[in-house]
Amino acid sequence: MGVQPHLPVDPDPLPGPGEGLSPPGLTAYAGGMDWKGRWVVITGASSGFGAATAEAFAGVGAGVILGARRLDRLAEVAGRCRAGGTPTEFHPLDVASTASVAAFVDRVRSISPRVDVLINNAGGAHGLDPVATGRDEDWEAMVQSNLLGLARVTRAMLPLLPHHAGASLLNIGSIAGHQAYEGGAIYCGVKAAERSITQALRLELNGTGIRVGSLDPGMALTEFSDVRFRGDMARAAQVYRGVEPLVARDIAETLLWMASRPPHVNIDEIVLKPTDQAAIHKVHRRTAG
Ligand code: NDP
Ligand code: 8X3
Numbered sequence: 001m002g003v004q005p006h007l008p009v010d011p012d013p014l015p016g017p018g019e020g021l022s023p024p025g026l027t028a029y030a031g032g033m034d035w036k037g038r039w040v041v042i043t044g045a046s047s048g049f050g051a052a053t054a055e056a057f058a059g060v061g062a063g064v065i066l067g068a069r070r071l072d073r074l075a076e077v078a079g080r081c082r083a084g085g086t087p088t089e090f091h092p093l094d095v096a097s098t099a100s101v102a103a104f105v106d107r108v109r110s111i112s113p114r115v116d117v118l119i120n121n122a123g124g125a126h127g128l129d130p131v132a133t134g135r136d137e138d139w140e141a142m143v144q145s146n147l148l149g150l151a152r153v154t155r156a157m158l159p160l161l162p163h164h165a166g167a168s169l170l171n172i173g174s175i176a177g178h179q180a181y182e183g184g185a186i187y188c189g190v191k192a193a194e195r196s197i198t199q200a201l202r203l204e205l206n207g208t209g210i211r212v213g214s215l216d217p218g219m220a221l222t223e224f225s226d227v228r229f230r231g232d233m234a235r236a237a238q239v240y241r242g243v244e245p246l247v248a249r250d251i252a253e254t255l256l257w258m259a260s261r262p263p264h265v266n267i268d269e270i271v272l273k274p275t276d277q278a279a280i281h282k283v284h285r286r287t288a289g
Contacts, residue, residue: 026059026060026253026256027060029253029254029256029257030060030257031257031260031261031262033259033260034061035057035061035062036062038062038063038116038117039062039063039064039111039112039114039115039116040054040062040063040065040115040116040117040118040119041064041065041067041108041115041117041118041119042054042064042066042067042121043095043120043121043122043149043153044067044068044095044121044122044123045066045067045068045074045090045121046066046068046070046077047068047070047073047222047223048222048223048224049172049217049222049248049251049252050066050068050119050122051073051077052247052248052251052252053119053121053248053251053252053255053256054066054077054081054088055077055080055081056249056253056255056256057117057256057259058080058084058086058088059084061084062086062116062117063086063087063088063089064081064086064088064089065088065090065091065107065108065111065112065115066078066081066088066089066090066091067090067091067092067093067104067122068092068093068122069092069093069094071090071092074090074092075090077090078090089107091107095122095145095149095150095152095153096141096144096148096149098152101149101152101153101156102156104153104156105153105156105157108157109160112160113160114160114162115157115167116161116162116165116168116259117167117169117170118153118154118157118168118169119170119171119172119255120149120153120169120170120171120172121172122145122146122150122153123146123149123150123190124145124146124224124227124228125142125176125184125187125224125227125228126139126141126142126187126227126228126230127183127228127230128184128228129183131185131186134185139186142186142190143186143190146187146190146191146193146194147190147193147194147197150171150194150197151197154197154201161210163208163209163210164208164209164263166209166262167209167210167211168210168211168212168213168258168259169205169210169211169212169213170212170213170214170215170255170258170259171194171198171212171213171214171215172194172214172215172216172251173191173194173195173198173214173215173216173269174187174191174194174216174217174218175218175271175273175279176188176191176192176280177191177192177195177216178192178195178271179279181280181281194214195214195216195269198213198214198269211259211261211263211265211267212266212268213258213266213267213268214268214269214270215251215255215258215269215270215272216269216270216271216272217246217251217271217273218246218272218273218274218280219239219240219243219245219246219273219274219277220245220246220247220248220250220251220274221240221245221247221248222248225237225239225240241285242285242287243274243276243277243283243284243285243286244274244275244276245274245276245277246272246273246274250272251272254270254272
């Protein structure tokens with residue numbers, strides 16, 4: 001097996017993520033933007049970054065339309081979004097299927113012909129095997145969701161994004177797209193592709209007023225590692241031992257901030273890492289490994 005990007009060690013007691021500081025209200029991240037009457041579409045909204053982002057935008061009054069494969073989980077997220085009284089809709093979405101993307105976007109169009117923010121978040125890693133022993137099904141799942149899925153959803157959604165009205169197209173990349181690591185060849189490759197697609201879209205949409213950006217996080221505590229290690233929770237937990245990772249709210253607040261800049265401001269790319277993670281292989285652990 002290849003070298004794990006986040007080496008496990010015994011932890012010292014740590015404050016929980018986000019503990020010790022009272023988070024400011026979300027309106028701080030929304031600046032002066034009035035989100036009421038605007039719609040935000042989020043892929044991969046059933047857990048992790050996507051779910052937190054749905055709640056963040058709903059928290060400032062935006063309508064949210066959520067897509068993912070697990071409908072029960074989408075319904076839970078939608079319930080939390082609706083609790084604040086904002087319009088919330090959800091619909092099944094498998095970004096690996098062009099037909100599913102088309103049905104999802106038809107549903108979006110029936111809710112609103114205008115969408116102000118598209119967040120391409122659906123994706124993840126499958127396995128941590130070196131290329132020599134990698135599995136076709138893992139590679140295909142990563143290419144389908146992180147790369148082709150992003151392109152499919154963007155193609156179908158672009159006609160709904162208004163020109164010269166402060167719309168945003170925000171893609172979730174990763175530090176894995178900036179730096180390859182052992183066992184991450186295909187995941188790093190698809191996240192590098194996400195960066196290139198985002199840069200190409202920025203060029204293609206120049207002159208339309210549609211903002212295009214990528215948010216590229218480092219280690220974050222979500223279901224990401226559970227999925228990567230196929231439900232091996234013990235192995236997934238090792239990834240975060242002794243370190244304070246990002247949490248989904250960190251990503252959600254940043255996306256809200258990016259989309260809330262004035263229309264003449266485009267945030268092209270943000271790399272967001274835990275303070276404890278200086279680079280993929282340089283992670284500060286609370287005890288010696
Ligand atoms: P989660 O596993 O918690 O969330 C992944 C989301 O993607 C789920 O909602 C899942 O929904 C959805 N998804 C996966 N495949 C598909 C598909 N084919 N069609 C539709 N939805 C899909 O992990 P994160 O929140 O951490 O991951 C979100 C994004 O952030 C991913 O692109 C990931 O690569 C990226 N990222 C994560 C980092 C981390 O350390 N956590 C760091 C950097 C980037 P469902 O299964 O219900 O379809
Ligand atoms: C997730 C971050 O370092 O596990 O995109 O690849 S890493």
